[in-house]
Amino acid sequence: MTQPGAPGPHASDGVAVAAERRWAVLVGIVIALLVAMMIFTGLHWASMPPSRVETVDVRTLHLRGEFVESNLGTTLGSDGKVTVRLIAQQYSFLPQCIVVPAEMPVTFRATATDTIHGFVVGKTNANTMLIPGFVATFTTSFRQTGEQLMPCHEYCGTGHEAMWGRVQVLPPAEFLAKARSAGGLACVPR
Numbered sequence: 001m002t003q004p005g006a007p008g009p010h011a012s013d014g015v016a017v018a019a020e021r022r023w024a025v026l027v028g029i030v031i032a033l034l035v036a037m038m039i040f041t042g043l044h045w046a047s048m049p050p051s052r053v054e055t056v057d058v059r060t061l062h063l064r065g066e067f068v069e070s071n072l073g074t075t076l077g078s079d080g081k082v083t084v085r086l087i088a089q090q091y092s093f094l095p096q097c098i099v100v101p102a103e104m105p106v107t108f109r110a111t112a113t114d115t116i117h118g119f120v121v122g123k124t125n126a127n128t129m130l131i132p133g134f135v136a137t138f139t140t141s142f143r144q145t146g147e148q149l150m151p152c153h154e155y156c157g158t159g160h161e162a163m164w165g166r167v168q169v170l171p172p173a174e175f176l177a178k179a180r181s182a183g184g185l186a187c188v189p190r
């Protein structure tokens with residue numbers, strides 16, 4: 001029952017339509033902003049979503065195949081390609097310290113053994129999520145030499161904030177000399 005003097009059904013319809021339109025415009029602006037950010041980071045920072053899915057068996061990870069302990073760390077292939085293999089587990093990276101060259105393409109291949117982890121190397125675009133059962137891989141190159149911290153950036157349990165590794169970025173000549181030396185590319189004494 002309509003009270004005398006109260007706005008009729010048509011007047012309240014108008015208010016509702018105006019409110020909906022304001023929200024539609026606001027959401028449109030937010031979507032446009034997110035798309036613009038994706039285009040900007042894609043073009044300016046060369047970041048991109050993962051392009052393929054590669055799986056690995058978590059149960060046999062440490063027993064055989066690519067991610068056995070002796071195969072982790074940095075390798076310089078006979079074709080000159082630099083590959084870093086690492087695994088993440090509660091609450092450490094294996095290896096804890098990684099040696100890479102500056103100004104050369106470096107391919108990371110990594111996975112997790114127990115739960116979701118992730119890492120980012122300093123302020124570079126070397127950044128990925130690590131999911132048990134999947135191999136995360138990307139290729140990047142480091143512009144600056146020096147040591148960078150590599151923290152886990154996915155909450156993985158009570159020890160998450162203490163989970164981090166180190167990355168030593170060496171000048172290319174020094175890296176190549178170290179790769180060919182007897183000591184190999186380890187940066188922590190074993």
Ligand code: CUA
Pocket residue numbers: 088089090091116117118152153154155156157159160161163
């Ligand atoms: Cu591993 Cu957080």
